[in-house]
Amino acid sequence: MLVHGSDRQTLAPNDRAALYGDALFETLLWSQTHLVLAPLHWQRLLSGAARLQITLDPQVLQAFVTDIEATLKTQASDKFCAVRVSVHRSVDARGYAFSDQTTPELVCLINTAPMSSPRPVDLGVSPIHLARQPLLAGLKHANRLEQVMASQSLADQGYEDGLMCLETGPVVCTTRANVYALIDDVWHTPLLNDAGVAGTRRAWFLQESEQGFWQTKESELTLDQLYQADAVMISNALRGFQEVGSIAGRPLRASPQIARVKQRYADALAPEAC
Known part of the structure; x- marks a missing residue:
C-alpha cells in the first residue's frame, strides 16, 4: 500500500x-x-x-x-x-x-489484474435493489454495501455478477459494470441520475459515439428490453467490454457490433492511444 x-x-x-x-x-x-x-x-x-x-x-x-x-x-x-x-x-x-x-x-x-474470459458472461438479477440518491449518483464512492450484499446474494445463486435495478424497475448496472443494450442499431445505456457509477469505459464509449463510431443513447432500460435486445454487453476498467450471453438463464442474441466495439477498445489500450 x-x-x-x-x-x-x-x-x-x-x-x-x-x-x-x-x-x-x-x-x-x-x-x-x-x-x-x-x-x-x-x-x-x-x-x-x-x-x-x-x-x-x-x-x-x-x-x-x-x-x-x-x-x-x-x-x-x-x-x-x-x-x-x-x-x-x-x-x-x-x-x-x-x-x-x-x-x-x-x-x-x-x-x-483478473483475467478476462473471451466467453460471453452469464448474468443473474440481484434481488437487492439500488437506492435512489441523486447526490451520489454517478460517483465511485467508498460506500459499496449495496454491491457487497448483492454480490453475495448472486454468488449464492451461482452467478459471478448480476444486474442491479432501482426498486421501481429500471436497470442501472451490474454489481461492478455498466450495461449496454443494442436496440435498432443504437446502443442504449442506463441513465445514472439516481444511482450507479459513471464508469470510465462508459465515458470512453460515449466519446467514441460522438466521433461517429456508433450510435448511443442514455435511456431508461427495463429487464424486458434487455431480454429482447439485439445484443447486450457490460464494461468496467479491468475487464473491458464483455458480451452478455444470458440473463437469469435466458439466452440473449449476439451481434457482430460487439466485436467491433472490442476491436476499437483494443486499439485504445495501446500506449500511444493512452
Missing part, C-alpha cells in the same frame, strides 16, 4: 473512509507499461471530489500519480495490475461534519 507523503503502510485510526465510507476511489488497469485511459480516471476523481467538497489539489494528485507510475514501472513492467487509487477526506475533529478539512489522504493498492 502506498500512502502519499507518508511511510505508513496502514490507515490512520480515524480514517474517514474506514469509519464512514467518506472517500472516492478509482480502479485502473496497468497494462505492462502504462495506466490505461488514465485521464478519464483523474477527471472523474477530481470531479467527484468537487461534488463531495473534498479539498483535492490537482497538483497533489499528480505528484502521487507520478510516484505510483514510478513504482509500477519498477515492479510491474511486464504485468497487468489492478491499481486502486483512493482519496479519503481528512478532518481532525470527530463526527460526520467536515467543516475543518485538512489535506485528504491519498492511498494506492496494487494487485494482479
Whole structure:
C-alpha cells in the first residue's frame, strides 16, 4: 500500500473512509507499461471530489500519480495490475461534519489484474435493489454495501455478477459494470441520475459515439428490453467490454457490433492511444 507523503503502510485510526465510507476511489488497469485511459480516471476523481467538497489539489494528485507510475514501472513492467487509487477526506475533529478539512489522504493498492474470459458472461438479477440518491449518483464512492450484499446474494445463486435495478424497475448496472443494450442499431445505456457509477469505459464509449463510431443513447432500460435486445454487453476498467450471453438463464442474441466495439477498445489500450 502506498500512502502519499507518508511511510505508513496502514490507515490512520480515524480514517474517514474506514469509519464512514467518506472517500472516492478509482480502479485502473496497468497494462505492462502504462495506466490505461488514465485521464478519464483523474477527471472523474477530481470531479467527484468537487461534488463531495473534498479539498483535492490537482497538483497533489499528480505528484502521487507520478510516484505510483514510478513504482509500477519498477515492479510491474511486464504485468497487468489492478491499481486502486483512493482519496479519503481528512478532518481532525470527530463526527460526520467536515467543516475543518485538512489535506485528504491519498492511498494506492496494487494487485494482479483478473483475467478476462473471451466467453460471453452469464448474468443473474440481484434481488437487492439500488437506492435512489441523486447526490451520489454517478460517483465511485467508498460506500459499496449495496454491491457487497448483492454480490453475495448472486454468488449464492451461482452467478459471478448480476444486474442491479432501482426498486421501481429500471436497470442501472451490474454489481461492478455498466450495461449496454443494442436496440435498432443504437446502443442504449442506463441513465445514472439516481444511482450507479459513471464508469470510465462508459465515458470512453460515449466519446467514441460522438466521433461517429456508433450510435448511443442514455435511456431508461427495463429487464424486458434487455431480454429482447439485439445484443447486450457490460464494461468496467479491468475487464473491458464483455458480451452478455444470458440473463437469469435466458439466452440473449449476439451481434457482430460487439466485436467491433472490442476491436476499437483494443486499439485504445495501446500506449500511444493512452
